[in-house]
Amino acid sequence: MDPEGFWGDIAGHFYWRKRWDKVLEWNFRDPKVEWFIGGRLNITENCLDRHLGSLGNKPAIIWEPNDPEEHHRVLTYRELHTKVVQFANVLKNNGVQKGDRVCLYMGMVPELAIAVLACARIGAIHSVIFGGFSAQSIADRLMDAQAEYVITCDGAYRGNKEIPLKSVIDDALVQCRFVKRVIVLTRTRTPVSMIKGRDVWWEDEIKKVETMGNPDCPAEEMDSEDPLFILYTSGSTGKPKGVVHTCAGYMVYTNYTFVNTFQYEPGDIHFCTADIGWITGHSYIVYGPLSAGATTLLFEGIPTWPDAGRFWEVVDKYKVNVLYTAPTAIRSLMGFGLGPLQGKQLSSLKVLGTVGEPINEEAWHWYNENIGKGRCPIVDTWWQTETGGVLISNMAGVTPAKPSYATLPMPGVQPVLVDENGKEITGNNVSGNLCIRFPWPSIIRTTYGDHERCRTNYFSAYENMYFTGDGCYRDEEGNYRITGRVDDVLNVSGHRIGTAEVENAINMHAGVVESAVVGYPHDIKGQGIYCFVIFQGSHGDENLNRQDITQTVSRIIGPIAKPDKIQFVPGLPKTRSGKIMRRILRKIAEGELENLGDTSTLLDPAVVDEIKKGRL
Numbered sequence: 001m002d003p004e005g006f007w008g009d010i011a012g013h014f015y016w017r018k019r020w021d022k023v024l025e026w027n028f029r030d031p032k033v034e035w036f037i038g039g040r041l042n043i044t045e046n047c048l049d050r051h052l053g054s055l056g057n058k059p060a061i062i063w064e065p066n067d068p069e070e071h072h073r074v075l076t077y078r079e080l081h082t083k084v085v086q087f088a089n090v091l092k093n094n095g096v097q098k099g100d101r102v103c104l105y106m107g108m109v110p111e112l113a114i115a116v117l118a119c120a121r122i123g124a125i126h127s128v129i130f131g132g133f134s135a136q137s138i139a140d141r142l143m144d145a146q147a148e149y150v151i152t153c154d155g156a157y158r159g160n161k162e163i164p165l166k167s168v169i170d171d172a173l174v175q176c177r178f179v180k181r182v183i184v185l186t187r188t189r190t191p192v193s194m195i196k197g198r199d200v201w202w203e204d205e206i207k208k209v210e211t212m213g214n215p216d217c218p219a220e221e222m223d224s225e226d227p228l229f230i231l232y233t234s235g236s237t238g239k240p241k242g243v244v245h246t247c248a249g250y251m252v253y254t255n256y257t258f259v260n261t262f263q264y265e266p267g268d269i270h271f272c273t274a275d276i277g278w279i280t281g282h283s284y285i286v287y288g289p290l291s292a293g294a295t296t297l298l299f300e301g302i303p304t305w306p307d308a309g310r311f312w313e314v315v316d317k318y319k320v321n322v323l324y325t326a327p328t329a330i331r332s333l334m335g336f337g338l339g340p341l342q343g344k345q346l347s348s349l350k351v352l353g354t355v356g357e358p359i360n361e362e363a364w365h366w367y368n369e370n371i372g373k374g375r376c377p378i379v380d381t382w383w384q385t386e387t388g389g390v391l392i393s394n395m396a397g398v399t400p401a402k403p404s405y406a407t408l409p410m411p412g413v414q415p416v417l418v419d420e421n422g423k424e425i426t427g428n429n430v431s432g433n434l435c436i437r438f439p440w441p442s443i444i445r446t447t448y449g450d451h452e453r454c455r456t457n458y459f460s461a462y463e464n465m466y467f468t469g470d471g472c473y474r475d476e477e478g479n480y481r482i483t484g485r486v487d488d489v490l491n492v493s494g495h496r497i498g499t500a501e502v503e504n505a506i507n508m509h510a511g512v513v514e515s516a517v518v519g520y521p522h523d524i525k526g527q528g529i530y531c532f533v534i535f536q537g538s539h540g541d542e543n544l545n546r547q548d549i550t551q552t553v554s555r556i557i558g559p560i561a562k563p564d565k566i567q568f569v570p571g572l573p574k575t576r577s578g579k580i581m582r583r584i585l586r587k588i589a590e591g592e593l594e595n596l597g598d599t600s601t602l603l604d605p606a607v608v609d610e611i612k613k614g615r616l
């Protein structure tokens with residue numbers, strides 16, 4: 001195996017201003033990983049400019065609005081190029097320079113993809129924040145990234161809801177006086193307050209560029225290892241980390257995995273249902289498909305509105321070839337039965353994909369039989385924000401699928417299972433913690449502003465290995481099956497949420513003395529959020545207290561982290577040294593009340609009985 005030779009060959013297919021001098025330098029101690037050293041490029045020239053000759057009139061982005069009655073939009077590669085260039089000039093006119101951090105807090109509109117690419121065009125570092133995060137979460141991220149520029153919309157449509165994005169930004173900016181400019185796109189016509197000297201309208205800024213006679217915006221020449229973006233994600237401790245990806249490695253790896261995992265063929269319409277606010281959207285709505293010259297479908301709405309047939313309607317409307325979605329969406333749609341599939345053809349589909357969490361066999365078979373009609377390979381793609389692209393997956397129609405298994409690693413990826421003591425577990429039919437032994441081009445480079453945190457989080461648990469935080473089983477044939485997180489990170493509807501973060505938010509509520517948060521199996525969400533809370537509130541109404549706590553979490557983190565269950569408890573199970581025994585709480589939340597494991601180190605065993613009695 002020669003990963004460097006392999007990736008060097010792949011990288012040769014891109015457009016470089018200057019070729020790299022050396023493919024790879026790395027050590028996992030610092031850690032330091034550099035790919036395509038000395039190379040000069042701009043990812044947008046690879047996503048846009050180089051396609052103009054042959055694919056200029058081909059659709060790059062198809063946009064399906066939230067409301068099926070509203071007109072959809074199609075942007076050809078040429079049109080997308082023009083719009084990216086225009087907006088890149090808007091950014092420049094507003095003072096944005098190479099290396100500046102730009103925060104994007106927008107709904108799923110084409111302008112979000114345009115803004116992402118415009119940042120990349122001028123070498124600004126984009127940091128997209130998902131619309132489900134609160135003002136406080138945004139402020140934390142803006143401060144961490146020291147982002148002086150924000151791009152947002154007046155509002156966003158999601159099903160029958162309207163989310164007042166600009167107003168949330170205004171709340172966040174109360175704490176962030178260093179933000180110099182907010183560019184606001186009109187989408188919902190929700191009333192907004194535009195602050196003089198700080199806020200400008202997207203449309204007005206575009207007009208200014210047009211009156212300048214639509215100048216070009218030559219792409220900034222970037223070093224391979226210049227940062228491309230920061231994306232915040234939750235870990236087991238403290239505040240979210242800003243995962244940093246760089247230009248060349250990320251481009252090469254997302255393109256390669258896009259083409260090979262889904263077996264992309266020219267002309268294919270690719271529908272990834274994720275939000276661009278998550279890594280899946282970055283890699284497989286924007287950069288992977290566009291660098292491959294594919295047509296990517298961007299959907300503003302949700303799977304269940306106006307009804308649970310929406311995905312299938314979209315698939316038929318645009319003759320979608322590849323559908324890439326999350327197990328939670330499949331399970332939720334499964335719950336509506338086969339009614340919403342009535343009259344839907346789905347005959348254009350060739351490949352199905354899943355991502356974000358383990359898929360249970362029942363959902364896998366439902367997807368296979370009712371959506372793929374038994375003729376579309378399903379790729380179960382395992383990866384993470386930190387990995388940038390798919391690391392373990394079957395390749396559609398090329399390597400066999402196995403329900404609930406991600407199956408085999410991508411070329412050059414070297415998975416290792418280790419036990420608690422860091423000892424490698426060899427052989428087959430074994431379980432352990434999943435690590436990766438060798439770097440791939442889009443591995444996390446650092447956590448923004450705090451390299452030591454990157455080291456301790458990912459590279460210190462096991463020597464010379466990247467630790468994923470996932471548990472994993474390897475079967476007789478060497479197929480990998482991800483069993484879920486082994487750290488204190490929850491996966492709720494495919495969204496990653498740290499239990500420590502939720503606890504911190506709950507503890508902000510005045511009546512809360514202490515709390516412990518664990519996950520429990522949830523039929524649709526995969527995991528639900530179960531909170532054990534010691535409460536000394538003023539009003540005696542338990543339900544009202546629950547609502548207050550929920551409201552607090554929503555305010556501090558965002559609606560996506562809302563607790564599913566809140567149990568008031570007299571105490572928490574602790575060791576003599578004061579450590580909460582989460583293992584016991586997890587068992588209780590899961591409903592496993594009999595076999596709690598070793599409880600000999602408990603300070604006060606009676607509290608466990610109380611908690612068991614009050615289980616929700």
Ligand code: WT7
Nearest residue numbers: 355356357358380381382383384385482485496
């Ligand atoms: C965590 C990463 C990168 C995709 C979106 C989520 C879980 C992801 C699978 C899969 C089982 C999966 C893991 C991983 N996960 N894909 N195919 N099978 N589990 O990105 O928010 O960074 O979360 O999602 O637990 O560590 P993320």
